Amino acid sequence: MEKQDQLLMKKQNKNLVLEIIKNQSPISRMEIAKITGMSPTSITRIVNELHLQGFVKETELVTSGVGRKAVLLDVCDDVFFTIGVEIDKFIIKIGIVNYVGEIVELRRIPRLESESYFETLEKVNMNLKELIEKNRIPHQRIIGIGVGLPGFIDNQNGVVKVSDQLKWKNVNLAEDLKQLTAFEVMIDNELKMKIVAEDFKGSAKNSHHAVLVGIGSGIGSAMILNGEIYRGDSNNAGEIGHTVINPTGNVCNCGKIGCLATYISEGAIVGDARKVKEIDSILDVFEAYRNGESWAHNLMDRTTTYIALAVSNILCLYNPEMIILSGDTIERLPEIKQPIEQKCDLYIWEPLKERVKIVYSQLGEHGVVLGAAIQIQNLLLDLE
Ligand SMILES: [Zn+2]
Incomplete structure (x- = not known):
């Protein structure tokens, strides 16, 4: 093997061992050897290096099956x-x-x-x-x-x-x-x-193909495919806020007519609400909705319809395992989850409906x- 290849392999092995300790701690050296198929000697050498660098530490002694004491490994969460x-x-x-x-x-x-x-x-x-x-x-x-x-x-x-x-x-x-x-x-x-965070420890954990939709002051989406962000040619894949849903509709700040964002973004909802009532912010619309004011119900009914249509379109385009709905509008007015789900049920094409999971962000504002x-x-x- 070439020297270069050896170095690369060494680095990959070290990364792999650290990932295993990070995800499955506390874990013994023996278990790591079993999972990776590397020799116990190699594992000991790598763990020693990681220990010296401050990445891993030894934790409690436990009695394993044969009555021997085993030392378990854990990561040091404050190393970096x-x-x-x-x-x-x-x-x-x-x-x-x-x-x-x-x-x-x-x-x-x-x-x-x-x-x-x-x-x-x-x-x-x-x-x-x-x-x-x-x-x-x-x-x-x-x-x-x-x-x-x-x-x-x-x-x-x-x-x-x-x-x-x-x-x-x-x-x-x-x-x-x-x-x-x-x-x-x-x-x-x-x-x-x-979506990187949702993939790491939120709703998309263990999912290979997930789309996250953000609904708030802006409207957009992001997709993860086999653990990688799908970016498109210039990092703009997912800009659903500027997909046109009504060519004779409202003017968008992007210069086009009838973009999705001009119907469901906070600014759009507030703008339309002000045609009916003097309000300060989107929170006043949500309050009016909770108080049963019909204009607010009409506005949010239109919003949930367009959200469900966007979900349905994303499903037809990309067929993901999961769609995660997130953003201020849903977090501040969770009452709209139910109408969104009902409308998704109505609009999503049958063959796609069976398998897809429509979930909400677990990490919220973090x-x-x-x-x-x-x-x-x-x-x-x-x-x-
Ligand atoms: Zn636009």
């Missing part, structure tokens, strides 16, 4: 940390996430619509420094920052091409935030971050922060 950031129109969330994907602390900071790009970045920088200090995390243990945000994101180059919600256009977010914080930064569309932190760990953590 990553930072997950979600930037939305009115809120910024920053979370410190440990090596095993648990949020150590999450902070929510209000964002003003009038805020400039650099004011938002400064806010992120200041708050994340406070958080790191408060939790006494040494800088060298932080791998980097992952940022999830709405819009057309060039994840390869770290550039926000357009974000209508944040009113940003062609900004070098990854580079600018790296300059400010001195950490490595990667960015992606928020729903692509969110999803983007967690997914962003997991993504940066997957990308940058190098065991060497």
Whole structure:
């Protein structure tokens, strides 16, 4: 075997052993040898290396079947940390996430619509420094920052091409935030971050083919296929908010007529509600719905119809195992789950209906922060 190949194999074996300890801990060296088919000597060597690097620790002694004592292995959850950031129109969330994907602390900071790009970045920088200090995390243990945000994101180059919600256009977010914080930064569309988290420990765990739909101030979706995000040619796969559902309908901020978002986004619902009643925000629509006001029922009835149609269309296009519904609208008004399900039952094509699971996000408002932190760990953590 060539030297290069040997090195690569060594690295892969080390990754594999660490993954097994991470997912199946506490576990013995013998069990790892059985699962991987590697020799006990190799496992001992790899575990020693991982132990020296601070990734794994030995835990309690237990009596195994033959009366011998076995030492079990577990991962050290504080060996490395990553930072997950979600930037939305009115809120910024920053979370410190440990090596095993648990949020150590999450902070929510209000964002003003009038805020400039650099004011938002400064806010992120200041708050994340406070958080790191408060939790006494040494800088060298932080791998980097992952940022999830709405819009057309060039994840390869770290550039926000357009974000209508944040009113940003062609900004070098990854580079600018790296300059400010001195950490490595990667960015992606928020729903692509969110589905990574759902795949890691939420509704899509153990699913090979799942689509997540986000319904809130923006409308979009993201798909995971065999553990990988499906991105399309320029990372825009999943932009269902701009699929046209009525060519003579409302004007969309993208310049087209009758996009789905112009019927079911928060802004669209609020805009139509204001034709009937003076309201401050979407929360007033939800309250009116709960109070049985007919205009609010009509509006939400239209919304649930279009959500169910979108689900039905996604199923015809991609035939996923699972569709995860998420976003502020569903989280704040869970009463609409039932009409959505009834309408899905009505609209989904019979052959597709039997097998598909329509579920809700398990991670709720933590999803983007967690997914962003997991993504940066997957990308940058190098065991060497
Ligand atoms: Zn549009």
